[in-house]
Amino acid sequence: MSVHKIAVIAGDGIGPEVIEEGVKVLEAVARIAGGFSFEFTHFPWGCEYYLEHGTMMPEDGLEQLQKFDAVYLGAVGYPGVPDHISLRELLLKIRKQFDQYVNVRPVRLLQGAPCPLKDVTRDQIDMVVIRENSEGEYSGAGDWLFRGKPEEVVLQTGVFSRKGTERIIRYAYELARKMGKSLTSISKANALNYSMVFWDQVFEEVGREYPDVETKSYLVDAASMYFVKQPERFQIVVTSNLFGDIITDLGAAIAGGMGLAAGANLNPERIYPSMFEPIHGSAPDIAHKGIANPLAAIWSASQILDFFGHEGWGANVLDVIEQVMVDKKALTPDMGGTATTVDVGTEVVALLSTIHIKHV
């Protein structure tokens, strides 16, 4: 019996509420499937911790996490704690220190999910965005000169290394090959005359090793337009840290909203733990009301199952999420229902035990 050890950082706002349902689902899957189990350890880190201790996590926080196979993160952010602290000292720190250089974000319109686009059918929105997650525009390099003077000037430098650029592009090619899908690179070489020229070059170079993979290349502005007008153009997408950030929120918007968007931060070599999160924020305005939508956190749970090699069960959880949306019996207010967060989790668990399990 293999035991998957998971560090839970439920975080702030609605984080704990939605993660609780995700944990419930993972435990149910382990119970039904047999052969593996989860061991969850909770870490009370986040903005409340910060207000008490002056840091988002203890000094040896990363060392503590290192002992786990995966991190399951809710959301961080709290009125009164500046974003550059709550994010830089927790979410971004873990991504970077654990070399989680691959951010996998499915953009898939599930059955029953609300779509804001006219004339778009389900099969037209079915992509996986591979976002570079460790460097690029988010390197944090820069300078602030002549502060307060008329000649004041602020510099922000994107850092694109050969290693960093090559490995994310290679990851995407491998995935495209494995799934038999086309690969689209999103960049902006016509205006970003160093970084994106390099990006395009590496995309082409690595591509020579994958002659079987069909490739396309879009400028980020054109890509944003086509996400809305013709999302069926995209299957596997690979892009930089910042462009991936923007394009996946846009992806979430067209595929049912933030209540349904999950992201995996992977260290593919498994030297460090990988991290799984719903990509929505902590939504302090609706926290503690029991009405937060846990479906994104449950989708993250499905990514955790994939990560541990239980892809069949990952797919089953997605099927159940679809079922819940089609049934419309247990949906939170943001999706037009009246159910509580707990109701949704409970319904997912109930369906998991009863529906015809397809993928095992």
Place this chain on the structure above:
Amino acid sequence: MSVHKIAVIAGDGIGPEVIEEGVKVLEAVARIAGGFSFEFTHFPWGCEYYLEHGTMMPEDGLEQLQKFDAVYLGAVGYPGVPDHISLRELLLKIRKQFDQYVNVRPVRLLQGAPCPLKDVTRDQIDMVVIRENSEGEYSGAGDWLFRGKPEEVVLQTGVFSRKGTERIIRYAYELARKMGKSLTSISKANALNYSMVFWDQVFEEVGREYPDVETKSYLVDAASMYFVKQPERFQIVVTSNLFGDIITDLGAAIAGGMGLAAGANLNPERIYPSMFEPIHGSAPDIAHKGIANPLAAIWSASQILDFFGHEGWGANVLDVIEQVMVDKKALTPDMGGTATTVDVGTEVVALLSTIHIKHV
């Protein structure tokens, strides 16, 4: 009788075809309105010029343009000429050298325009995006180190000056005040820890001088999402060069497509000529077929009228564009019609002479 002197750079692909209709419309307006006229001088610059002369425009190109009040640009770009040449040496060079630091892009769903969003009514998409147009992410600063070695690293530096940041934000506040609308800043301080922290700071500082203007602030990822889900949140928007590029293509997507998107590159001090352009590309695949949609170029013509103080006529031209889309009698194939480029221009001119002129 005032004479407005306009340099026309029709450019490549469909550029000449659509600009010809814009010129036709401007001449018709001058004829009907009386009191002013246009003088057009054509410059054959662009990619064909490049293939012949090795430069996109002559050495003294900018000096030649300096004698005009405005530049009317079609589109540049041609298969075989790398983008970084066609754009950097013409479009971006003019924007930068003529200090056209304000890029005004209306995002407005006209009556009759196709909208890809469900449940969105016309009044929900009505904004003006003010994009910084002279520096920021597009400064072109960077470095490419250890080329071809494993330690290869490429740097791209965004340069945000006090002067550059303050003047664009001030322009936007002035516009918001004048139009009695809210002002939204789009940035990304939680990840771009120098440039966007500075941007947010300047937005707040300048805002103190405009206590009457309601302000909002969005992260660029969230803003992209809301452009699709709740575009009514935005009225006047101010943002950086790169974010403005992305967000206005997205804006074009929700407001009828690239066939309807125009942009003005302004030097508000009028020390240098300003430049007006449809924001679509040169579309070589449909060039010389007479089927390109000239409505974006005609919308640009309306911006030219505004710029010369003929706002009433600018508004009339927009009314006529709406009328053409509602009538559906003279639309190009991209909008579901069978009309030629020339037909559309002719129809606009015909309507201009006959419809009830509202704004003068």
